[in-house]
Amino acid sequence: MSSRAFEIALRGAATTAAVAVAACGYSFRSPVPPHLNTVYVPTFENETREFQLTQQLTERMIDELQNESRLRLAGDEEDADLVVRGTITNYEEEALAYDPGQAANPNVFSRRVLLTVDITLEDRVNRETLWENPSLREWGEFSEENGETREDGIRRALEKIAEEVLRNVVEEF
Numbered sequence: 001m002s003s004r005a006f007e008i009a010l011r012g013a014a015t016t017a018a019v020a021v022a023a024c025g026y027s028f029r030s031p032v033p034p035h036l037n038t039v040y041v042p043t044f045e046n047e048t049r050e051f052q053l054t055q056q057l058t059e060r061m062i063d064e065l066q067n068e069s070r071l072r073l074a075g076d077e078e079d080a081d082l083v084v085r086g087t088i089t090n091y092e093e094e095a096l097a098y099d100p101g102q103a104a105n106p107n108v109f110s111r112r113v114l115l116t117v118d119i120t121l122e123d124r125v126n127r128e129t130l131w132e133n134p135s136l137r138e139w140g141e142f143s144e145e146n147g148e149t150r151e152d153g154i155r156r157a158l159e160k161i162a163e164e165v166l167r168n169v170v171e172e173f
Helices: 003-023 052-067 150-171
Strands: 038-040 082-099 107-123 128-143
Touching: 052 082, 052 150, 082 128, 082 150, 107 150, 128 150
Parallel strands: 038 082
Antiparallel strands: 082 107, 107 128
């Protein structure tokens, strides 16, 4: 087969695959129960001393729900089909790898941030709790040796929390 014939065959196969995917209605966005169209995420409450977490988690949750689902953001709770409520209940940071050479002040190479959240998904259309977890705990590692900071660890933990919440919206149905 000539290179020109091969190129034409390859394009034809790619076009056929694209049409097949489109015909199946495949989407890279997560499916959400059909009766839920809008979401409202009130600012998360925070019982820790890490005050920046409140806004960071709220924004991350909104981004995840908007970017990875078909849900539209509601202006207030009264206009929402789904409400995501939560309280950040615990923040911990622990050393993962370190040189204990100086017991009083060891050289730490990597750390882990642990966040615990009490979270509830309220279906306002069917007037029920879709999912709740009073102790959702996620973590994010960061390596000071690689120039990362605790903010990198926090960001990773927040991403995991938002992904877990979205997964539970999708899997509930």
